[in-house]
Amino acid sequence: MEESIFLVQPGIYKAQGRNSITVNGLALDCTGSTFEFAAFCKGDVTLGIYVDAPEAYENRLYFSVYIDGQLLEPREKYGFGGTRKTEFVLARDLEEGYHTFSIIRQNESETGEFCIRYIMLTGRLQTPPRDRERYIEFVGDSITTGIGNLYTPEARNPSIDPKSKVYQDGTQTYAILAARRLRADCSVVAQQGIGIICGWQPHTMLETYEMTCYQRNRRADWNFIRQPDFVVINLGSNDMDKIEENGKTPVDVQAGAVRLSRIIRGHYPSAGIVWAMGMIGQQLCPYLRAAVEELGGAENGYYYLQLESDTAGGGGHPSLAGQRRNAELLYEFLKKLYEERA
Structure with missing residues (x-):
């Protein structure tokens, strides 16, 4: 050779x-x-x-x-x-x-x-690995990118920010861990600090979701060719942080969630859309549940999943243990939905 x-x-x-x-x-x-x-x-x-x-x-x-x-x-x-x-x-x-x-x-x-x-x-x-039968897209913020999930008080280095990349492994989050258990391919569309209608970033998911990569090329839109079975959304924590500063209310966030859901459904007409919420703060959970109901709920392929709060990781983010617990909750929820579709 x-x-x-x-x-x-x-x-x-x-x-x-x-x-x-x-x-x-x-x-x-x-x-x-x-x-x-x-x-x-x-x-x-x-x-x-x-x-x-x-x-x-x-x-x-x-x-x-x-x-x-x-x-x-x-x-x-x-x-x-x-x-x-x-x-x-x-x-x-x-x-x-x-x-x-x-x-x-x-x-x-x-x-x-x-x-x-x-x-x-x-x-x-050789012939590359084939696409798996199952495919899931995840849309989120720092929870979904794994900020702080490797941080523990025992491993703490005083000279390193607990939210730094040293303590971030986005392959060990509720999202990718659940996808692995389901034997599904996946795509993650997420950025720390981003919100539905406001947050720590100057842009929102409503403005950037359709781009291939906002940070690299703001003129290139994604092709949406491969159609996922489900799109799982975990957003709202950053909206809550900045809601008053931006003159918004929880009802405005609810309306933004409805709009984002409809944008996603426009690209993926057969996908189930799951709002999986509550890992950092639960103040917006009733409003996001209401957004799912406004969209027609399970009858129209929209779902709400309540996750567990965990802020034991770096910078008040979910720990690895918290990510794993919520991966199990999401796995069981999606497993049931897949079985219903079979």
Whole structure:
């Protein structure tokens, strides 16, 4: 077998999440964005990548890497910073045979840009993994991107912000954990600080949902080709933080939730839409439940799920234990809906 370089192009890989081919390669823009491929190979496997992210340890880009279904450790080995084109050795000294590879982004878009340019290996690529039968989209804020979920008082470093990327793993949230249990592909559309109608960001989900990636290209809309079975929304915490400052009321948030739901249904006419609420604060829960009722409830494919509050993670965000508990609640809820659809 000879060493070969394979430029990243459609047909040689499977991707999950909103992504696009750019001048720097395949951009993995969002939390949970995934690049998967398979090869019959041996020896080292290397990716050509482009990175544009903070160099500081606490704000680097982090990835989960799986080879043949096994998660590689330690996490710190798969953190990237700086601005450069470089190579990343994904695996070393593999035995000759069939192998699968998966790279999953842990942090959200605003952390920086990460693109995959080529695959270099000794061997040949195989047919990439197939799309799974089930597919779920998640729309949310820092709860869904996993801010603070790795933080514990015991592991606290006084010099590092509890909300920093060191303590964030977006692959260990209620969303992606539930999707894994359901054996579903997934896409995450989320950003810390964002709200339905207001929040800590200068933009809202109503304004940015239809974009591929607001942080990278505000002129590129997503294609909405692959249709999810369900869209799970967890928004409202940041609206509540900024509601008075922006002269809004909970009823305004309710109206925004109805509008966002209808935008999503316009792109995904057959998808069930689930508002899964309550992980940080529950003041808006009655209004978001009312929004679901206004939309026609379960009869029209709109659902409400009450989640458990947990603020034991970094910066008052859900802890890993809290994310796992709510993943179980969401799993059971969606499992029942899937069974009803069968």
